[in-house]
Amino acid sequence: MKVIAVMSPKGGIGKTTTSDAIAYMLGEEHGKRVLIVDGDPQGDTSKTFRRYEPEGIGMSELLGRHSGTEESYRTSTYIQTTEYPHIDIITANGYLMKTDMDLMARQDNKQITLFRHALSEVRDAYDYCICDCGRLFDMVVINILIASDLIIAPVKVGGYENEAVHNLQEQIEDLRCFNQLLRIKVLLTMRQKNKTSLEFENWMRAESGFDVFETAVRRSVITEKSTIAMMPVPAFAKNCIVSQDYRRVTEELLKE
Secondary structure, three states: EEEEOOOOOOOOHHHHHHHHHHHHHHHHOOOOOOOEEEEEEHHHHHHHOOOOOOOOOOOHHHHHOOOOOOOHHHHHHHEEOOOOOOOEEEOOOOOOHHHHHHEEEEEEOOHOHHHHHHOOOHHHHHOOOEEOOOOOOOOHHHHHHHHEEEEEEOOEEEEOHHHHHHHHHHHHHOOOOOOOOEEEEEEOOOEEEOOHHHHHHHHHOOOOOOEEEEOOOOOHHHHHHHHHHHOOOHHHOOOHHHHHHHHHHHHHHHHH
């Protein structure tokens, strides 16, 4: 199972849209067995896959209770099916903020490897695990990153977004002792066909020093409409330009 985290300290750059679209493409268009994990207290991915419950169990309980020994608290306890046959989910809600505080208060070395240990139980059941991270570099996100093979970092045109991904790179360096293979790949999102956008894109590819997806995801009002409908973009509009772009991004992932 390949574990992919979608993470950015900046909001409004298509993080959840990216997670959900890639999970959908891998599962429903390529027939891969996909586990999508909601690591954001807002629970937007849980809402997209229509499994959000404000009082439901999911990622919070997985990190808070999982021990690897008690049968009642195995990883499979927290996995739900979705309406899409190839996609299962571990949901999240506001309780994930309390989980972060509880993990911070723990004084042992296992507090940042709980998720990696939990995923090891279901590694043979899935081809991909796609994790939608929250914006904060908190204990929940650290757990996810330590378990991941790749971080997809969505970036849109702008100096603040560029600075955010550099800050993320610096933070990742602190985790190398726990996961030496962890790497970042930038995904340009909300691309517009204007001079500023194209110049920024060229700079990211040629001079930023980051590995960048060949495909840039274009901006479209369809994205906003899909969030209102609470559906992954390619399920909402299979052939729109954003779905076409995410289809090519997914093909790049499969080639890796």
